[in-house]
Amino acid sequence: MNVAPYFPGFLIAIEGIDGAGKTTQARLLQERLAARQLATIGTKEPTNGPWGRVLRESAQTGRLSIEDEVETFIKDRREHVADKIMPALRDGTIVIVDRYYFSTAAYQGARGLDPQELMRRNEEFAPQPDLLVLLDLEVAQGLDRVRTRGDRANYFEQTETLRRAREIFLSIDKPYLCKIDARKNEKEIADLIARQFSVRYTECMKKSGLAIQDQLGETLRLFGATLPD
Numbered sequence: 454m455n456v457a458p459y460f461p462g463f464l465i466a467i468e469g470i471d472g473a474g475k476t477t478q479a480r481l482l483q484e485r486l487a488a489r490q491l492a493t494i495g496t497k498e499p500t501n502g503p504w505g506r507v508l509r510e511s512a513q514t515g516r517l518s519i520e521d522e523v524e525t526f527i528k529d530r531r532e533h534v535a536d537k538i539m540p541a542l543r544d545g546t547i548v549i550v551d552r553y554y555f556s557t558a559a560y561q562g563a564r565g566l567d568p569q570e571l572m573r574r575n576e577e578f579a580p581q582p583d584l585l586v587l588l589d590l591e592v593a594q595g596l597d598r599v600r601t602r603g604d605r606a607n608y609f610e611q612t613e614t615l616r617r618a619r620e621i622f623l624s625i626d627k628p629y630l631c632k633i634d635a636r637k638n639e640k641e642i643a644d645l646i647a648r649q650f651s652v653r654y655t656e657c658m659k660k661s662g663l664a665i666q667d668q669l670g671e672t673l674r675l676f677g678a679t680l681p682d
Contacts, residue, residue: 459542459543459580460545460657460658460660460661461545461547461657461658461661462541462542462543462544462545462546462547462548463542463547463548463583463584463653463654463657464538464542464547464548464550464580464581464582464583464584465482465547465548465549465550465582465583465584465585465586465650466550466552466553466555466582466584466585466586467479467482467549467550467551467552467586467588467646468552468553468555468556468559468585468586468587468588468622469587469588469589469590469622469635470559470590470592470595470615470618470619470622471595471596471599471615472590472594472595472596472597472598472599473588473589473590473595473598473635474588474590474598474635474639474642475551475552475588476497476551477639478586478588478639478642478643478646479495479497479549479550479551480495481639481643481646482549482643482646482647482650483495483549485643485647486547486650491547492544492545492546492547493546493547493548493549494537494541494546494547494548494549495549495550495551496533496537496538496548496549496550496551497550497551497552498526498529498530498533498550498551498552498553498556499526499529499552500529500532500533502529502532502533504525504526504528504529504532505529505533507525508522508525508526508529519561519564519565519566522561522564523557523561523566523571526557526561527557527574527575530554530557530575530578530579531578534578534579534580538550538579538580539580542580550582553579553582553585554571554572554575554576554579555572555585555587555622555625556618557571557575558571558572558575558621558625559618559619559621559622560614560618562617562618562621563613563614563615563617563618563621564614568621568624581627581629582629583629583653583654583657584629584631584649584650584653585625585627585629585630585631586631586633586646586649587622587623587625587630587631587632587633588633588635588642589619589622589623589632589633589634589635590619590635590636591619592612592615592616592619593612594636595615596612596615629653631645631646631649633645633646
């Protein structure tokens with residue numbers, strides 16, 4: 454867990470296959486934290502920057518070669534980390550990312566690259582999250598949700614791609630990982646994520662030894678967490 458030098462900055466990544474509910478849960482968590490007076494921002498990948506727009510267009514018109522796709526994701530993420538994520542963490546802000554480099558490992562890994570090598574490349578410059586939420590869902594259910602919301606499956610949302618991506622997501626082994634069954638109802642998932650946040654944030658607080666502990670303690674108690682002795 455990235456206690457220093459970012460705490461009370463805190464990075465949360467929400468991951469999963471398409472249709473798992475990532476965007477909804479990222480929004481609900483941001484609203485919940487902001488309501489409790491915690492400095493919070495939400496962001497997403499691919500971004501709306503120039504490299505992110507290339508990736509979003511390719512999802513609709515035809516995917517790039519695997520080499521170009523990976524390099525474009527990395528360029529987009531480098532800008533995202535440098536311009537938004539790291540400045541916010543240094544300012545003590547809680548950052549919630551809707552998709553992060555674990556999606557690159559899963560989706561480009563599904564095209565035949567080594568997921569571990571993809572994660573290694575990204576972790577050379579991208580901070581590891583303090584909390585990684587994996588919303589796990591069967592592929593058929595994910596695609597049904599995509600269709601139900603009126604979207605047409607894009608080139609990243611094909612059945613075999615999603616099946617392999619899900620397998621890679623489930624193979625992730627990180628101490629900050631929290632896997633949640635995305636079949637649960639929206640509120641139940643939101644409550645589970647909030648509780649996991651309070652546990653992880655309290656652990657960081659315990660290790661930090663900062664005077665800010667008293668100030669944040671009451672806020673965390675609103676989530677049902679107690680400060681460590």
